[in-house]
Amino acid sequence: MSTSVMEKELTCSICTDLLYDPVTFLDCLHTNCGSCAKAWFQSLSNNAANAPVASSSAAPNVAKYTCPVCRATVRATKHNPTLQSLVEDFVARNPDKDRTKEEKEAVRKIYTPGSGVLPGETSRQFSSSSSFTSSSFVPPSAPTVALPPRRQASTNANPWGTPPPRPQNSRIQPPHPxxxxxxxxxxxxxxxxxxxxxxxxxxxxxxxxxxxxxxxxxxxxxxxxxxxxxxxxxxxxxxxxxxxxxxxxxxxxxxxxxxxxxxxxxxxxxxxxxxxxxxxxxxxxxxxxxxxxxxxxxxxxxxxxxxxxxxxxxxxxxxxxxxxxxxxxxxxxxxxxxxxxxxxxxxxxxxxxxxxxxxxxxxxxAMSLQIQCDNCVEAIPPDHSYLHCTECLDGHWDMCMNCWYTMTEQLGGNDEESSFPCRAGHQMALLTQNGEYGTHRTIQDIRHDPPDYVSRSPSSDNGWPRMLGPKTAVAIKGHWPEPQESNVGTVWRPDAPGERPRDYGGLLVFPEKAEITDIWVAFTEGDGLDRVEYLWGWYSGIGGLFPRECVEFTD
Incomplete structure (x- = not known):
């Protein structure tokens, strides 16, 4: 594994520095610095305590502790000595990445290994040689289903061992006796x-x-x-x-x-x-x-x-x-x-x-994933629409519509009713869970403008009138151009979630029945029967060119 990849895996998502006294959340298995995690949960507790109560007779607000990465509920944490050893080994090979003595003393005043991270959590003793396991808990977001036992080592001639039996009470049932x-x-x-x-x-x-x-x-x-x-x-x-x-x-x-x-x-x-x-x-x-x-x-x-x-x-x-x-x-x-x-x-x-x-x-x-508003820290009901920013919190920022309307009123209103800028100025997409958890559908995506070489003029091009955009179309066949790199299949690369492994030189890749949005006519090539019209459009987070024959317009 390269140094940059290793550093990325050992970086805290809160302070964006190397992990120090790493603590893993047992409900979702994400990890942050112990001091960062403690400060994060304390801020959630303070927000809940300071939030107004509905009435004098109502019960006080109870804080909901969630992971800063995936927003899953966190009920227990544990110091992770395995990751700590990896960080120490990385720092030994890259001493310039280490924290200063003053920084270490400052974070140790907030959290020391073995002390509680969640407010009210008791201290636990641990051994530096202990290994991190997750067998003592069940993630709250996982559906209720009986897991088959682990496969035991096989002594027969089959090198793959004997597969575990299927769970009897699982919803995953064989189609036949x-x-x-x-x-x-x-x-x-x-x-x-x-x-x-x-x-x-x-x-x-x-x-x-x-x-x-x-x-x-x-x-x-x-x-x-x-x-x-x-x-x-x-x-x-x-x-x-x-x-x-x-x-x-x-x-x-x-x-x-x-x-x-x-x-x-x-x-x-x-x-x-x-x-x-x-x-x-x-x-x-x-x-x-x-x-x-x-x-x-x-x-x-x-x-x-x-x-x-x-x-x-x-x-x-x-x-x-x-x-x-x-x-x-x-x-x-x-x-x-x-x-x-x-x-x-x-x-x-x-x-x-x-x-x-x-x-x-x-x-x-998996129908237990709940979307939580990152502004009011309240769960968004599955039948309510909400806004999502793909930039803030590395793509994990969500806002309920109540907070959006409150924010726009405080900022003096929104000039464009069809746009939803977040506090940082990024445009947000309007999404819904379609009435059930574990569902995701786009109501209104972010508008994407074409590059400068795409003309938006309605004037004709060689006698062919240009199409006024932006338009939406459905792919009647897939578009699979050749990637720019010829050796992409010969290079071993680790998984990089969210990063595209190939460059198609400005061409758009999409499967059959894909919905292409923000389409404009880019240019045409050839004459007569050899004429090919190229469009520019947006699909799956990226824009690019494709032949018009691949799509059928819906508007």
Whole structure:
């Protein structure tokens, strides 16, 4: 791991300095400096104490302690000696990053390891050799579901071990009785991963079977029956199978190093972050769109917070499987892949709803995520609209409409009723939870202006009248241009949530059925039948050019 990446992982989100006496919140597993966390929770307590009470007979306000990163409720904290050791090792190799003696003494006056962080929290003794675990609590945002026991080491000939039994009281139920499922499976490898994944584990140099690009460490697809390996762009265009109209199914995976293993399951379609065993590995959360890419579009939580998502309704899903180890990790490393095979064979088509497919892979809907106003620290009801800033708090700033109206009155009103600037001057998007927690939909996105080379004049261009913008359109086919970097698939890079791994040279990438907004005519090329009109538009947090033939206008 590079020094910059390591420093980013060891940086406190409050003081933006290296962690000092790190404290981890046991409900969401985010970590901050002990002094920063204590000051944060104390400010929440003071705000609640100073807030006006509805009536003299009403109970006093009770502070709700939330994580400064994800706004999840925090009920318990613990000193993290593992991260402390990593910080000390990093500082030993980069002494210029260390805090001064005076700074250390100042923060130690606020918090010392073992003392309470939450107001009223009692001190705890700890050992410097103790390891951080999270087995003694259940995150409040996780749906109530029984987890299967961890897989024990296997002594039989199967190197993948014996997969854990499915939970009996879980909402993730097999689509058929075990006897019927076994009779239809035939020669499938049962609980072992598909054989081709095992072969790919020992091979580094790989090329797309269609475009011949190197995809050694890129996210790639393989048909489980035909064993054809392609890049994701070629797979979306139907080049990943010898029988495009068959009921074969594709497995998305990626080779990782240190330690060497293959990740399988779901990846963010924007930043390619692994959404299967990501984060704390026991509970991975991501958003899914049932419209874009014909219901196969997945976006990580960081991309949604930063505005790198579509405007359709998104639903939050949670991974409730135990973490997978060994050479094949994720949903393909267990027996869920064979259950999905049964779904395809039973339905006679691969056109299965996204929710059904996610359930087959061990995911369930996470409907306990509550959006909290960062101004009044009150939970926003699921049937209320709210405002979201993609810049403040690294994309985690939300404001209820009551606070917005109060703020605009204090500032003398808002000149433009269709715009919602935050206190820092950033434009905010108008969102809703569509009546249920764990849902995200854009009511009014931020307006994005085209670059200077896009003319907004209504004058004609070579006899063709220009289209007055901005317009909105739906993609009738996906647009997958070639990236600028030719060696992008040969370079190993760690996950960087919210950051796009490829540069397409000003061209816009989008899947079929995507909603493209803020469209203007950019320029035209060629004459007669060879004439191609290029548009500029906005999708998933970025603007770019694309041919007009890819979209159909809705306004």
């Amino acid at each position: 075990p006897q019927a499922r076994e009779s239809r499976r035939g020669s499938l490898p049962g609980s072992s991963p598909p054989p081709f994944l095992s072969a790919l584990f020992n091979t580094t140099e790989q090329s797309c079977a269609h475009c011949q690009k190197r995809i050694d460490f890129a996210t790639r697809c393989c048909c489980a029956q035909c064993n054809i390996l392609t890049c994701c762009a070629c797979a979306r265009e139907g080049h990943c199978c010898r029988e495009p109209n068959s009921n074969h199914y594709l497995i998305v995976h990626r080779l990782r190093l240190n330690p060497r293993h293959i990740q399988t399951g779901w990846f963010c379609d924007v930043c390619e972050t692994w959404c299967d065993n990501s984060g704390n590995e026991t509970n991975a959360y991501f958003w899914a769109c049932e419209i874009c890419d014909n219901g196969s579009w997945v976006v990580c939580r960081t991309c949604v917070s930063k505005g790198n998502a579509c405007t359709h309704e998104l639903k939050l899903y949670s991974n409730q499987r135990p973490p997978t180890r060994g050479p094949i990790r994720g949903s393909m490393g267990q027996n869920y892949w064979s259950i999905y095979t049964d779904l395809v064979r039973n339905s006679g088509t691969t056109n299965i709803s996204l929710n059904t497919r996610l359930n087959a892979f061990g995911y369930i809907r």
